[in-house]
Amino acid sequence: MRQFVIHRLLGAVPVLLGVVTLVFLVLRVLPGEPVAVLAAQGGGTAEDIARLRQEYGLDSPVWLQYLCFLLSLARGDLGRSLFTHQSISQIIVQQAPSTVVLACSALAVALGVGMPMGILAAMRPRSWIERVCMGLSLVGVSIPIPLSGLVMILIFSLTLHWLPASGRGTLSHLVMPSTVMGLVSAGSIARLVRAQLAEILREEYINVARAKGLTESALLVRHALRSALVPVITVVGLQFGFMLGGAVATETVFGRPGLGRTLAEAILYKDYPVVQGMVIVSAALYTVVNLVVDLAYGYLDPRIHHE
Amino acid sequence: MKWTRLLAVTALITAIVLAACRPVSGRDKLIYGLTLSPSSIDPHAGASSELGIPLTSVYDPLVWLAPDGQFVPGLAQRWEVSADGKTYTFHLRKDVRFHDDTPLNADAVCFNLQRIVNPATKSAKAIGLLGPFEGCQTVDEYTAQVLLKTPYAPFLSAVSQVYVAIASPTAVKRWGDEYQFHQVGTGPFMFQEYVPNDHLSLKRNANYRWAPAFFAHQGPAYLEQVEFRFFVDPATRAPALESGAVQVMGEIPPVDAARLEQDLKFAVLKVPVPGQPLQMYLNVVKPPLDDVRVRQALIYATDRQAIVDTVFMGYSPIAYGPLCRSTWGYDSSVERLYPFDLDKAQGLLEQAGWRDTDGNGVRDKDGQPLALETVLMSWGFVPEVGQMLQQQYLRVGVQLKTQLLAYPAALQVASEGKHHLIPFTFSGSDPGILRSAFHSANADGGFNWSKIRDPQLDAWLDQGRQSLDTEERTTIYGQIQRSIMEQALIIPIRDYVNLNGVSARVQGLRFDAQGWFPWLYDVRLD
Numbered sequence: 001m002r003q004f005v006i007h008r009l010l011g012a013v014p015v016l017l018g019v020v021t022l023v024f025l026v027l028r029v030l031p032g033e034p035v036a037v038l039a040a041q042g043g044g045t046a047e048d049i050a051r052l053r054q055e056y057g058l059d060s061p062v063w064l065q066y067l068c069f070l071l072s073l074a075r076g077d078l079g080r081s082l083f084t085h086q087s088i089s090q091i092i093v094q095q096a097p098s099t100v101v102l103a104c105s106a107l108a109v110a111l112g113v114g115m116p117m118g119i120l121a122a123m124r125p126r127s128w129i130e131r132v133c134m135g136l137s138l139v140g141v142s143i144p145i146p147l148s149g150l151v152m153i154l155i156f157s158l159t160l161h162w163l164p165a166s167g168r169g170t171l172s173h174l175v176m177p178s179t180v181m182g183l184v185s186a187g188s189i190a191r192l193v194r195a196q197l198a199e200i201l202r203e204e205y206i207n208v209a210r211a212k213g214l215t216e217s218a219l220l221v222r223h224a225l226r227s228a229l230v231p232v233i234t235v236v237g238l239q240f241g242f243m244l245g246g247a248v249a250t251e252t253v254f255g256r257p258g259l260g261r262t263l264a265e266a267i268l269y270k271d272y273p274v275v276q277g278m279v280i281v282s283a284a285l286y287t288v289v290n291l292v293v294d295l296a297y298g299y300l301d302p303r304i305h306h307e
Numbered sequence: 308m309k310w311t312r313l314l315a316v317t318a319l320i321t322a323i324v325l326a327a328c329r330p331v332s333g334r335d336k337l338i339y340g341l342t343l344s345p346s347s348i349d350p351h352a353g354a355s356s357e358l359g360i361p362l363t364s365v366y367d368p369l370v371w372l373a374p375d376g377q378f379v380p381g382l383a384q385r386w387e388v389s390a391d392g393k394t395y396t397f398h399l400r401k402d403v404r405f406h407d408d409t410p411l412n413a414d415a416v417c418f419n420l421q422r423i424v425n426p427a428t429k430s431a432k433a434i435g436l437l438g439p440f441e442g443c444q445t446v447d448e449y450t451a452q453v454l455l456k457t458p459y460a461p462f463l464s465a466v467s468q469v470y471v472a473i474a475s476p477t478a479v480k481r482w483g484d485e486y487q488f489h490q491v492g493t494g495p496f497m498f499q500e501y502v503p504n505d506h507l508s509l510k511r512n513a514n515y516r517w518a519p520a521f522f523a524h525q526g527p528a529y530l531e532q533v534e535f536r537f538f539v540d541p542a543t544r545a546p547a548l549e550s551g552a553v554q555v556m557g558e559i560p561p562v563d564a565a566r567l568e569q570d571l572k573f574a575v576l577k578v579p580v581p582g583q584p585l586q587m588y589l590n591v592v593k594p595p596l597d598d599v600r601v602r603q604a605l606i607y608a609t610d611r612q613a614i615v616d617t618v619f620m621g622y623s624p625i626a627y628g629p630l631c632r633s634t635w636g637y638d639s640s641v642e643r644l645y646p647f648d649l650d651k652a653q654g655l656l657e658q659a660g661w662r663d664t665d666g667n668g669v670r671d672k673d674g675q676p677l678a679l680e681t682v683l684m685s686w687g688f689v690p691e692v693g694q695m696l697q698q699q700y701l702r703v704g705v706q707l708k709t710q711l712l713a714y715p716a717a718l719q720v721a722s723e724g725k726h727h728l729i730p731f732t733f734s735g736s737d738p739g740i741l742r743s744a745f746h747s748a749n750a751d752g753g754f755n756w757s758k759i760r761d762p763q764l765d766a767w768l769d770q771g772r773q774s775l776d777t778e779e780r781t782t783i784y785g786q787i788q789r790s791i792m793e794q795a796l797i798i799p800i801r802d803y804v805n806l807n808g809v810s811a812r813v814q815g816l817r818f819d820a821q822g823w824f825p826w827l828y829d830v831r832l833d
Binding site: 036098158165166255 | 714
């Protein structure tokens with residue numbers, strides 16, 4: 001087991017390196033440079049642009065910049081933002097809590113809404129309940145977050161004055177963003193749970209258990225769900241990873257600070273160190289999340305051995 | 308189904324509890340909403356106006372630019388300029404202390420000016436403001452002398468801006484690279500904390516006693532605390548004000564401002580921002596815009612009143628030249644040069660040899676259509692303006708091929724000169740800013756996107772920056788503005804007006820000469 005974990009972590013290193021190199025090159029190949037934006041904010045002259053380029057070390061050849069970058073990476077130094085001059089690690093530490101809190105509560109909503117919907121639909125096949133649940137889940141998956149977010153703000157903030165329109169700090173600030181994000185995932189989870197569960201409920205051993213006198217709920221928990229959940233866990237893991245990195249739309253619409261918004265802005269403004277640093281960190285996080293998911297497999301399904 | 312009922316009841320109770328727990332602002336704390344662009348908030352390094360909005364209350368300038376346009380003592384109680392214009396001697400007040408209780412003295416002033424020009428600071432704006440700065444020396448404990456390489460008229464204006472902040476050297480040395488999170492000035496409010504993308508908070512300075520006379524009171528500020536929150540998405544700004552989450556909100560979209568003005572609970576403070584208006588540069592080296600008649604035709608064909616009414620709901624005055632009406636040195640003679648005249652535009656295009664020979668609605672010449680590459684960017688309602696220009700120019704047979712680019716990509720296209728039209732705006736209270744925009748030295752790699760190289764214009768621009776004679780400067784800048792418009796280097800669209808939504812509870816809010824920065828010192832909340 002430990003060998004498996006170490007093997008996986010070591011295997012991630014060349015992947016991370018490849019990802020970072022790709023991002024590094026793509027950023028510098030695409031048109032536009034950050035220095036011009038910096039100088040434009042200050043209304044500068046051609047000399048200002050040249051001076052800033054030199055001060056930031058962006059006038060040296062690309063391969064030299066790459067080597068310097070790898071060297072500082074080896075030292076654990078992710079660099080500083082070209083625009084805000086904050087150290088990347090500090091940016092991540094500052095912005096991560098907001099995104100993590102959002103992703104966790106969105107996941108809670110997704111599971112809390114998606115699982116029951118999927119289970120209910122599977123338990124009552126071909127009924128109106130199933131049709132409603134699957135219809136709602138389709139709606140959840142299809143509506144874009146900017147739309148659902150703004151509609152919720154319109155209703156709950158501007159009309160009813162129940163919830164704040166943006167910002168963070170209290171629980172009430174979290175309600176709408178996590179609901180909006182969670183409902184999208186809830187849709188996928190519901191459909192997957194229903195499909196998996198429906199298949200398992202048709203198996204012979206379920207009939208045997210029923211014939212032995214087991215109640216429906218015990219049947220569900222002790223037999224059916226455990227087998228159904230294996231692929232669901234993969235999807236949940238992926239959804240969580242996606243939420244951590246892809247909270248951009250939610251964070252922008254609800255004015256929440258977070259990693260997604262920081263990354264999106266950094267890409268827009270070509271803030272090289274921020275994009276590079278955050279890509280490394282998210283790639284590393286993704287590796288860890290996938291590893292955890294695989295380990296969870298082993299727990300749930302004793303047939304799976306990790307060599 | 309028992310579970311669903313339980314769930315519904317829990318949800319209902321939670322909603323009610325949450326609704327009851329909304330934060331309420333008292334009479335001592337003001338919440339101010341801003342937009343945010345990625346920038347360091349170290350005033351010596353960063354360049355965004357959003358950093359200036361809170362920091363104007365944390366720092367005092369050496370010299371204030373008063374509402375009547377005069378320079379008034381600040382940290383310097385008097386100053387002298389040498390006859391050759393290259394030496395400024397500032398005599399500082401002796402009773403000022405920084406928020407960390409260290410004294411303000413000449414060493415502190417020189418320390419700050421030197422920090423601005425230090426390459427390690429990577430200054431994006433302050434260094435440009437200081438112009439031909441050569442050095443600073445302390446004559447005695449409270450007298451600092453600044454040396455310039457050449458005379459420089461905008462110097463006092465530069466020194467009055469928040470970017471040339473006088474910060475505590477002790478704090479700067481202590482915090483180094485992290486200074487932007489622990490700023491220490493001499494102003495009426497103290498810097499408390501800054502969490503990027505989230506909030507910035509200020510606290511009253513109880514020892515503040517050196518406010519200039521043009522403020523309504525003396526002594527410490529009225530507000531106990533000010534908290535700034537960031538609202539990047541324009542659609543969320545007015546809702547935040549209306550829901551009471553903030554009491555002041557800057558840069559409200561015109562549509563929302565119109566609605567707020569109808570509401571008795573709010574007022575809209577319209578603050579003109581001096582400097583360059585929103586304008587489209589015309590690339591004079593790229594045909595067919597190398598023909599001045601074509602450029603002039605475009606300006607005649609622009610119905611700016613329609614643009615101002617439709618996109619800006621009438622909140623902005625029409626711009627007629629390269630400077631906004633509220634800028635010192637604005638010359639009103641440019642207003643007569645290009646009235647909206649479609650016939651004149653058509654006539655000029657015919658004269659230049661452009662006729663619609665194939666009847667498709669777009670003029671052509673030698674087989675080439677009159678199609679202009681127009682770069683648009685996503686700030687300042689530029690896409691909407693671009694759309695209207697496209698419709699308007701089609702009336703005279705000119706086609707605009709627009710593309711919306713992200714900011715860095717657009718700057719790249721502009722610096723390579725691949726554009727015909729590209730928008731730009733830049734604010735500043737001194738007309739010296741025109742040099743970055745129209746001097747030939749900035750045509751390659753700088754922001755002179757009309758790519759004009761006119762020796763006469765260059766000479767005037769250099770002279771205007773160096774002459775310390777106000778009358779001479781006024782004449783020169785008048786000539787510059789007329790020349791720019793006669794050569795049709797830009798299509799001016801509208802003067803910038805910052806629309807601020809303000810709760811009726813807020814009293815005493817004023818903005819400084821730069822138009823962006825609020826003076827919170829006199830502000831009270833009812």
